[in-house]
Amino acid sequence: MKKRTGKRLFEYAMLFKKPILFALLLLSAAVSVELAGPFVAKQMIDRHILGIESPWYEADEGARAVSYNGDWYKRGDRLDEGEATGQEVRILQVGRKFVFVDQPISFDGSRKLEGSQLTITNGSNEAVYPAQVLAVKQLYAFYEPEFKSLVKLAFIYFGLIVIGAFFSYGKGLLLQTGANRIVQKMRTDVFAQIQRLPVNYFDNQPAGKIVSRITNDTEAVRELYVQVLANFFTGIIYILGILAALFALDYRLALFTLPIIPLLYIWIKVYRKYASAFNREIRERLGSINGMINEAIQGMPIIQAFRRQKETIREFDELNQEHFSYQSKMLTLNSVTSHNLVQVFRNLFFFGLILMVGGGSLGMGIVVSVGVLYAFVDYLNRLFQPIVGIVNQLANLEQALVASDRVFELLDEEGVEVSTESMERYKGNVKFENVTFAYKDEEYVLKQLNFEAKQGETVALVGHTGSGKSSVLNLLFRFYDVREGTISIDGKDVRDIPKQMLRQHMGIVLQDPFLFTGTIASNVSLNDPSVSRERVQQALRDVGAEEMFKGLRHGIDEPVIEKGSTLSAGQRQLISFARALAFNPAILILDEATASIDTETEAVIQAALEVLKKGRTTFIIAHRLSTIKSADQILVLDHGEIVERGNHEDLMRQQGRYYQMYQLQQGQSGSASADQAEAEVLPARL
Template sequence: MSDHRKDDEILGKAYDAKLMRRLLSYVKPYKGYVTLAILLNIVVAILPSVRPYLTKIAIDDYIANKDFDGLITIAALLLGTLLSQAVVQYFLTYFTELMGQKIIFDIRVQLFRHVERLALKFFDKTPIGRIVTRVTNDVESLNEMFSSGIVSVFSDIFVIIWIFFFMFTMSWDLALVTLSVIPILFYATFLFRKKVREAYRDVRYHLARLNSYMQEHITGMNVVQLFSKEEEELKKFSSINNDYKNANIRSVFYYAIFFPFVELLSAISIGLIIWYGGGEVVQNTLTLGVLIAFLQYTEMFWRPVRDLSEKYNILQTAMASSERIFKLLDDKTFVKNPENPVKLENVKGEIEFKNVWFAYNPGEYVLKDISFKINAGETAAIVGATGAGKTSIINILTRFYDIEKGAIFIDGVDISKVDKRDLRRYISVVLQDVYLFSGTIKSNISLGSGEITEEQIINAAKTVGAHDFIMKLPGKYDEIVKEKGATLSVGQKQLISFARALAYNPKILILDEATSSIDTETEILIQKAIEELLRGRTSIVIAHRLSTIQNADKILVMHKGELKEVGTHQELLARKGIYYKLYQLQYKDQEVIKSN
């Protein structure tokens, strides 16, 4: 069985007391709602249970004696119970749904807050579709339990208790005959629960597969269409969808057997009442009113039995969902903050790596004994082949990952002793793959920060050369940005990301292949802006095109996770080492392009 399947199947019991205690902890802030709901449930349970008894009184005491006034009184009482039940049921439904929505709101907020805190290492190994399933489908399953599961179970139990009370009060022997089918019901319920549990495990597993597949392939739709893989991917989707459909059909199949069987037992129970109770009525040992009341109570009894079976399914769903939700909440893949963090103040931007070793997977080092120093205000470039460790340096400098050995300092302070949020306040990163959120141009530059004024946003856009194209948009800075900036060109998105970095006025600026996706004309446009952007800041530039970093104060040459060379452009060329070879290769490539 795959690891993914293990994560999505039901690993615990159908009812897990430990999980339930943890779930009920979310109810504690709403004890008032729970108390009110239980009281209303007791009332809702007793009102319908009284009606058959009133019917018995009407038949035996008033109809049999032709007491019309008494019959009017009973009819008024019956009407009163119906109206009272409707009013109480309204408040019960309102308050239980309100409580359920408040609890689900709290759980969703807690989940999202937890996901925000998780380290990137977690997202490296976890499909996004699975996380979405936890926050949407699984949490919604808990909503059913809190809104219509836990509290309404009390109603069903109270109804059954009141029915038993009235039945045994009127005729204990007829009550025993009526309930003689209960052992068969218990056995049938046991089999039903076992089969439904197995079916539900498959439903949840295939639903998670479906969500993951949808998320992955919609995100990568451009690749699917580019390579004309629509039909092949459709076949794979159809297969997964078919598995999900079949799992649901199996689940429905057990319900289709169980509920008619319950109806059959109900019919048998009614038959026993007519056979045994009717015989006693004929022999004048039982009144007609009691017989009719028993028929009504029997019909009432099987309704909560069916409801409890439904509640079991809700409970089963909630147990499975809560197990996965708590597994996510218990995941401690964090880049931990120090207990007593050191405060960064008056940051100048001096960066120093001392004997740093780093691995994404234990023992597989991608950075080996890296040591270098970038003085405040300097621009350092990092070059090297793909996989040399350039981006990894950025990942550990921003503490997206923790290092295995060595230390990293900013202004002489070990960053492992600094709060992550405090550290990242002084660093801005412009990535090769720009991510824009749904919203406006303005909100994508400020990222919703109340500290950044509209004037600062516009100035930042002007500095990087984004202002002109933004002003040509219909909505200008309030232009709506679609998901991932779908309506903007790659170059325009890149310019917005530059404006975003500048708006936060960082002490340390990192450009990770930031101009590789921009056409030559746009690159020329922003080169001067980049020079302004870098001035007065400590900057790290990662670039494949060596022509863009010739003016750097120092160039770090990476090769297979090791720092091989450090120097200026001219110094490294004079050494005729790795940098010289890289430069020669690019120079030749450019000559070939020019000659063509």
């Protein structure tokens, strides 16, 4: 049963949990420090700025006492325990003026100053008090005792900002480092999985699509850890921290903000419902585009030779247009549910706040202090910042989840673990018994095949295209497994031998040899530490390639670019022969190894073949029959069946199908039988 994508992403994250968990601790600390700021601001406003409106009492001269009209006054919350006090007085703000009232006030409400009379109204209640307007110097005297505390709190506020910045930097660095480690591991796993996959997987998947999963899709996953989860973690912790701070500030205002949580949840659910489908199509189209680009680059000589540029561009434009169409749908969805919608909800909440708090002056709302109101507005602004961050990352979240599905789909493909074990070199006695095989159901390419190749023998496979020659070798290498029958090596069923161990003592030379980026020497040794440089040189010498490569500027250290395109076909083939010889296989397979080289190089390779075949079982697929005259066995295949077998002389004496094919290639056609042979051989030669 497949695991859910989210769970698997979490498991990858847990592989590097230390930096991630430490980053979350730093994030929590950063949020705590940052959210302490409004509380400090509230303290500055309510206690030290608006605290001037607290009750004042006549007192003795001393610390924090203020002189006014010959008397000394001290704020009630500044009095020492047991300190004697006199009459209570008040300092109140009316508009832009401050007034001194030499008596307590009964209630507070709307204030109005007319001359030296202060009128306070609260509903139907009204009170009038004599008041004296304070001059600037007099007002300054009442504020002066608070300056030291205000400066101290200002430094604390600034310090919190600096500390929070350091915590945020550490959090970001650790999260990104952890994310890069996760994606590095994921890419390694995906690439390792490719090595485990059977060959038939690559038969059915364009290379560009596989490359897209390793590069584009894993990069989208990296964005999930670096950007999306960072914003989601930060946002969730901020939201929870702000809600906790709001409840500590005023539970009534905190309850007012709680609907934001279900609203955000519904928002994300609705967005994901539509975005998931769009993003899946976008990733599929992107993979198809990469596949087509890869195919076009590989086949550019054919495209240009047959003047297919316009048609290729048209096909690419169709794919590109489909990709653009889904991108446009995604863009529309993002525009509808973007941060602009967040701002709409933010403004609605602020409107509700105005109604709640503003109604307090009419006796219908919540009455709060200016400091609490300031802190609440600050927190409300901060609350919508992480929501904007989360909403803005929803598109990346869906892209990453779709990309993750594609990556995990590849990782879930059934493969074979790469074995590091080794086995003793087998002799190479190969036996096919009643082997039947089909690539697709009921479309058999081999039917009841029986033959035996003993150690040191050379077996040649000939026949028209589609006769099953390459399928024999695919089964021997276990690129595919037989449907019916048995293939054995030294009496042991190949299915009982791990694939890597089986292939350890096999070598193959293809018609179009594949060379890797590196040097000639590295292409012979394949960077296997068990293959020494002396062994590489000896292998090149044995196949007759040493003199050919001596003329190059760097000799066998000459750079080789992708597919060896700077080397001739003969040079590439000789490197392939040397590679097979350097690994000293017990079974050697030559798949049209001399089909695409010139006659002069073929003579060199024919001599190399004699060296290669010594002491090992050799299978040769050949259309050029002159290259297999010395084979111990020649098997003539037709539609998956062996119709003739024997050595060259035996088959020539039979004057059957092999004889007709050989005569045709030697230019001795003219009879009806030769015409028939030509009809069979022509597709193979094409």
